[in-house]
Each structure stands twice: as structure tokens, then as C-alpha cells.
Amino acid sequence: MADRIIRAITCDGAVKILAMTARETVEEARRIHDLTPLTSAALGRTLIAASLLGNDLKSEEHSITVRIDADGPIGSIVAVSDSFGYVRGYCKNPQADLPIRESDRKIDVSGGVGKNGTLSIIKDLGMKEPYIGQTELLSGEIAEDITAYLATSEQIPSVCALGVLVDRDWSIRAAGGYIIQLLPGVYDDEIDRLEECMKKARAVTECLDEGMSLEEILSTTLEGFEIEVLDEAEVGYRCTCSRERTRGVVMSIGVDELSTIAEEDGQAEVACQFCDNKYLFDKAELMDMIEEIKSKKE
Numbered sequence: 001m002a003d004r005i006i007r008a009i010t011c012d013g014a015v016k017i018l019a020m021t022a023r024e025t026v027e028e029a030r031r032i033h034d035l036t037p038l039t040s041a042a043l044g045r046t047l048i049a050a051s052l053l054g055n056d057l058k059s060e061e062h063s064i065t066v067r068i069d070a071d072g073p074i075g076s077i078v079a080v081s082d083s084f085g086y087v088r089g090y091c092k093n094p095q096a097d098l099p100i101r102e103s104d105r106k107i108d109v110s111g112g113v114g115k116n117g118t119l120s121i122i123k124d125l126g127m128k129e130p131y132i133g134q135t136e137l138l139s140g141e142i143a144e145d146i147t148a149y150l151a152t153s154e155q156i157p158s159v160c161a162l163g164v165l166v167d168r169d170w171s172i173r174a175a176g177g178y179i180i181q182l183l184p185g186v187y188d189d190e191i192d193r194l195e196e197c198m199k200k201a202r203a204v205t206e207c208l209d210e211g212m213s214l215e216e217i218l219s220t221t222l223e224g225f226e227i228e229v230l231d232e233a234e235v236g237y238r239c240t241c242s243r244e245r246t247r248g249v250v251m252s253i254g255v256d257e258l259s260t261i262a263e264e265d266g267q268a269e270v271a272c273q274f275c276d277n278k279y280l281f282d283k284a285e286l287m288d289m290i291e292e293i294k295s296k297k298e
């Protein structure tokens, strides 16, 4: 079943909700990058966050990148979403793994990510320069870090839940998440009501694993609020690489480097970081690129 994302508001207009299922998306990331349970959880949560924030972008041309750079064994984590919520991503060390955390018997995401580092959100809104916001990591569990980012960097009080449940054979059993945001002009008692709901909220993966729909999860989680779904869409893992774009990246290394590769290797093979698609450029193509760069300079 394809993943889906829904956008909803509460009927009193106080709360905005984005929620999604992401089992297929995270499973595809696992297949491409050969992820461990630890990296499935960490990259998976980041992909879900990017997809939710991406779906919230205003224009079709816009895109968003969620990037975590911290001191844990996983290394940098990157997830990019288009404005529909289709995502792609990678992490530096997909093979990183850690034992289950003793304290709560859960995957040790914060141990894998690291606690010292930054969360960056880069929005390409079609301007000359992208908008970049950055905060220090709060816990390395990702959902809390996204919440802290939205509160400090964008002044939006939010609740974020992100979850990936990995099966015994390392396949993705359930994945999904939501971002609940308070809209401007909300009264304190509504904030209190929401906080009460969140105290009682169950893990989103637990609900999904029981077969609950997004609508059921939201109405259970936001008990007492009446929810209206505004729209819904299919989402998934999708790379946007192409031979043409990769050629541009190869050309950007410059004449000297290209000449050395053409002489010594006679070809260049470039793998896409996001989907592992391999693009091979033979010697003749490399020579063409060199000529093209030279002609542009003249």
C-alpha cells in the first residue's frame, strides 16, 4: 500500500495537522542504502520530517532539506522533499549500528545521531539564495529536535512525532509521523488541552502497526478536538537525478581534474547519493565536457 499524507485542521481553527504513513518510503530507503535498524530509524525519521514539512510548502517549485550534522556514528543525515512530500535522502554511514538502548528497550537513535550537533532546514523557495535556519540539537531523537527548531527558528509552537518500527528481519514494519501546529491567536486553554492530549498520546508506529488509519490516529490522539481533513495525497521515495544533471556535477570539478581522469581512468563513474543510480561517462564524453568548459571561458 502506498504511503499517504493528509493535511487537516481542527474545526475550531486552532490547530493545523500534517500526518503521514511512511512504511514504503523508509523501506525503499533501506533497500537503496542497505540500512541497519539504527540507520533505518534515524534516516527514516528524518525522511518523514522532510516529507511533512515539504508537503506544507506553498509552491510546486519549492523544496526543503532537513540536515543533521552531529558527532554520533551515523554521521550526517540528509533528507530532501519536494512540495508534495516526495522525499529522498542518505546518511554518511548507513552501516552504523548500536545495541538496543537498555533504559527503554528502543533503538538508540540519539546515540547513533549524537547529541552535539546541529539541525539545519534549508528551504529553496525559488529565490536567488535559499532560506537556511539552524538550531543546536536538543536530544538527537529527531522529533524533539524538529519541535525545538520550529519553536525557536520559526516561532511556531508544534508537536512532532516521528516513528520507524523495524521488524526482526530488519524490514520496516511500520513508519509514520505527524506535526501538529498551533495557529496564531490560539487561547491558553487550547494549548493546555493539546498538552493534555500529548501526554496521553501513544507511539504513532504502535497505532499504525495495529492497523489504525491516519484519521483514526489523529482523532484518538487529539481527543476532544473535531478534525476536518483538508486534503490528502500519495507520497513516497523519489529521486530526481538525471544523466544531464550528473553531467553538470562532473563538469563542475574543472578542466584540470577532468583531464587527469580522462587520461588516467579513461572514464568516470558517478553514483547518485540518493538512489545509487550509476552514471558512466566515457573518455569521449569527458573530452567533450573539457571542450565545453573551455569554450564557455572564451
Ligand SMILES: [Zn+2]
Pocket: 239, 240, 241, 242, 272, 273, 274, 275, 276, 277
Ligand atoms: Zn538519484
